[in-house]
Amino acid sequence: MLEFYLIIHCLFSTVQFLIGVLANGLILVVNGTELIQQRKMVPLALLLSCLAMARICLQLVIFYINLAILLWIEVPLLIENFSIFLFVNELGLWFASWLGVFYCAKIAPIAHPLFFWLKMRISKLVPWLILGSLLYTSAPSIFYNKHIWVFSQQVFLGFFSPNTTTQIKEKSALQIAFLVRLSLPLLIFLASSLLLLFSLGRHTWQMRNTAMGTRVPSTGVHVRSLLSVLSFLVLCVSHYMTAALLSSQIFKLRSLMFLFCVWVFGSFPSGHSMILILGSPKLKQNAKKFLLRGKCCE
Numbered sequence: 001m002l003e004f005y006l007i008i009h010c011l012f013s014t015v016q017f018l019i020g021v022l023a024n025g026l027i028l029v030v031n032g033t034e035l036i037q038q039r040k041m042v043p044l045a046l047l048l049s050c051l052a053m054a055r056i057c058l059q060l061v062i063f064y065i066n067l068a069i070l071l072w073i074e075v076p077l078l079i080e081n082f083s084i085f086l087f088v089n090e091l092g093l094w095f096a097s098w099l100g101v102f103y104c105a106k107i108a109p110i111a112h113p114l115f116f117w118l119k120m121r122i123s124k125l126v127p128w129l130i131l132g133s134l135l136y137t138s139a140p141s142i143f144y145n146k147h148i149w150v151f152s153q154q155v156f157l158g159f160f161s162p163n164t165t166t167q168i169k170e171k172s173a174l175q176i177a178f179l180v181r182l183s184l185p186l187l188i189f190l191a192s193s194l195l196l197l198f199s200l201g202r203h204t205w206q207m208r209n210t211a212m213g214t215r216v217p218s219t220g221v222h223v224r225s226l227l228s229v230l231s232f233l234v235l236c237v238s239h240y241m242t243a244a245l246l247s248s249q250i251f252k253l254r255s256l257m258f259l260f261c262v263w264v265f266g267s268f269p270s271g272h273s274m275i276l277i278l279g280s281p282k283l284k285q286n287a288k289k290f291l292l293r294g295k296c297c298e
Contacts, residue, residue, distance in 0.1 A: 104195055
């Protein structure tokens with residue numbers, strides 16, 4: 001019989017899964033409808049659609065792993081799905097990083113020749129960034145499939161058999177390689193988000209000072225943008241920190257801290273997408289229409 005905290009975790013994971021699938025599904029539907037109607041898709045919509053598809057796959061794998069851990073599904077089945085999880089997680093992180101670069105290039109008020117060059121060309125670079133991310137993320141699955149299998153196997157054997165000491169050096173090297181590989185999109189995301197955060201903050205402060213205390217409507221937009229970027233940063237850093245904690249195996253399987261880390265880890269793909277919808281007038285409007293249609297059908 002499952003303990004009470006395991007049941008609570010299962011409920012939270014289910015809610016998190018539903019929110020993530022619905023939010024990312026809405027992004028796909030809105031952009032897909034635009035593609036059908038106009039027979040073209042703007043670079044931002046293309047990037048958001050790729051990110052939404054990767055995150056739906058990630059939410060499905062995370063939900064399966066949650067059920068597998070709670071129901072003690074066999075280790076080989078977990079290892080097979082863990083390899084898929086590594087692929088879709090890294091791919092989603094790359095797409096989120098390029099989205100941060102896109103927003104930074106388009107929104108941040110920075111007067112620099114290099115930044116101006118990026119602002120003018122970022123839209124044309126989006127398809128190439130998506131293709132490059134797919135190739136870069138697929139490379140380990142093709143060339144280092146054996147090492148990924150070993151890493152996945154040892155991670156789960158370490159959870160199910162904590163006393164195992166086989167191939168400790170190889171295991172540690174694979175864990176470090178895994179975290180170092182994920183740190184590249186993290187650094188890109190952090191650099192673009194922090195640059196956007198500081199530039200928007202400075203711009204908002206200057207606007208308020210020049211207005212001499214009077215209320216400027218555009219400052220509200222900048223404040224909301226600042227809060228959104230700050231939320232992105234918190235979710236992203238939490239995602240990476242919990243990934244590092246889970247891979248280090250310092251918590252026992254099905255312990256409270258382990259389940260909490262799994263829940264925090266899964267909050268990034270669902271929470272980030274929700275913030276994207278709330279921050280986009282078009283997506284927010286379509287979300288309201290979708291909810292209203294659902295109430296009318298009832």
